[in-house]
Amino acid sequence: MSALLQVEDLEVHFPAGGFALPGRPKRLVKAVNGVSFELARGETLGLVGESGCGKSTLGRAILHLNPITAGRVVFDGTDMSRGEAADIRKLRSTAAMIFQDPYNSLSPRQSIGDTLAEVLRVQRKNSGGKIEERVRKLLSLVGLSADLINRKPATLSGGQCQRVGIARALAIDPQLVIADECVAALDVSIQAQIINLLIELKQRMNLSLIFIAHDLGVVRRLCDRVAVMYLGRIVETGPVEQIFRAPKHPYTAALIRAIPAIDPDLSLPQKPLGGEPPSPLHLPQGCSFHPRCPAVMEQCRHDPFPTDRFIDGRDVACHLYPTAEPSLNGQGNI
Ligand SMILES: Nc1ncnc2c1ncn2[C@@H]1O[C@H](COP(=O)(O)OP(=O)(O)O)[C@@H](O)[C@H]1O
Numbered sequence: 006m007s008a009l010l011q012v013e014d015l016e017v018h019f020p021a022g023g024f025a026l027p028g029r030p031k032r033l034v035k036a037v038n039g040v041s042f043e044l045a046r047g048e049t050l051g052l053v054g055e056s057g058c059g060k061s062t063l064g065r066a067i068l069h070l071n072p073i074t075a076g077r078v079v080f081d082g083t084d085m086s087r088g089e090a091a092d093i094r095k096l097r098s099t100a101a102m103i104f105q106d107p108y109n110s111l112s113p114r115q116s117i118g119d120t121l122a123e124v125l126r127v128q129r130k131n132s133g134g135k136i137e138e139r140v141r142k143l144l145s146l147v148g149l150s151a152d153l154i155n156r157k158p159a160t161l162s163g164g165q166c167q168r169v170g171i172a173r174a175l176a177i178d179p180q181l182v183i184a185d186e187c188v189a190a191l192d193v194s195i196q197a198q199i200i201n202l203l204i205e206l207k208q209r210m211n212l213s214l215i216f217i218a219h220d221l222g223v224v225r226r227l228c229d230r231v232a233v234m235y236l237g238r239i240v241e242t243g244p245v246e247q248i249f250r251a252p253k254h255p256y257t258a259a260l261i262r263a264i265p266a267i268d269p270d271l272s273l274p275q276k277p278l279g280g281e282p283p284s285p286l287h288l289p290q291g292c293s294f295h296p297r298c299p300a301v302m303e304q305c306r307h308d309p310f311p312t313d314r315f316i317d318g319r320d321v322a323c324h325l326y327p328t329a330e331p332s333l334n335g336q337g338n339i
């Protein structure tokens with residue numbers, strides 16, 4: 006069966022803030038800088054990497070919430086990057102995002118019941134009288150009491166708001182959910198409840214999930230595969246256990262080595278490596294990781310970004326590994 010989602014050479018650039026120097030072109034932030042991957046139906050992909058590497062921008066671009074500069078996003082066989090209104094409507098009715106900040110992603114003037122009812126009405130998921138019943142069901146699905154139905158977001162706790170955010174995403178019976186650090190702002194006990202809820206829902210609804218996270222322990226528990234991002238690119242993708250046990254890319258290795266063995270549930274380290282913190286405004290030549298790479302070689306400084314390297318069931322963007330030999334059927338050994 007074909008993948009639910011195919012992302013091909015996706016780029017998202019933003020104009021950088023500040024003034025351009027006279028005679029010079031305005032500088033660009035290449036927040037997503039050539040990302041390709043596929044997501045199978047029912048699969049959960051963890052997307053990890055340091056703050057600022059482009060995870061949220063990638064998630065938003067997939068759902069057409071950010072304009073795409075170049076590349077393609079094919080969802081359920083339809084090329085969304087053409088920007089056809091009917092296609093975007095279809096995307097909105099089958100794919101949803103759970104945002105990082107539960108308070109700011111809900112309308113402050115609407116009761117949570119109205120917020121959920123509006124999604125059901127706009128996406129025509131339920132007719133008239135059934136809407137309130139469905140809103141109550143959604144609240145109970147995410148473990149919230151129906152008594153909260155008339156409350157405004159400001160009167161709820163962070164955990165309760167995030168559950169409303171999840172209920173809103175699930176209201177459309179989605180095929181794809183992109184959860185952007187959706188538990189990062191919550192207490193540990195609530196985090197565990199929300200993660201358990203996502204595990205249960207993905208099994209029950211055969212949901213495809215892109216789980217953007219700082220918490221590598223949670224990624225290991227929840228995800229089938231993981232994609233590691235660095236400065237707008239995916240540097241390693243593969244089955245989650247393989248990547249955790251034997252990372253191939255020096256950046257993945259540094260991230261995993263930096264998780265203290267005693268507490269695998271710890272977040273991504275703020276500074277997993279020495280060297281300058283990365284900025285997508287000043288992308289280094291060659292492999293963008295080379296200034297911080299412990300295994301840097303001369304070619305890493307000049308040669309184009311290394312792509313199409315497949316080893317041990319994963320895709321690794323690193324000159325340490327040979328380019329895939331084209332096999333007889335013309336496919337890499339992914
Ligand atoms: N709307 C925007 N305008 C300009 N720059 C942006 C915008 N959104 C994100 N960026 C920049 O793009 C880069 C990636 O950001 P983001 O996708 O939020 O990273 P992450 O989610 O991994 O922390 C950052 O340098 C950020 O400052």
Ligand SMILES: [Mg+2]
Nearest residue numbers: 060061062185
């Ligand atoms: Mg983010």
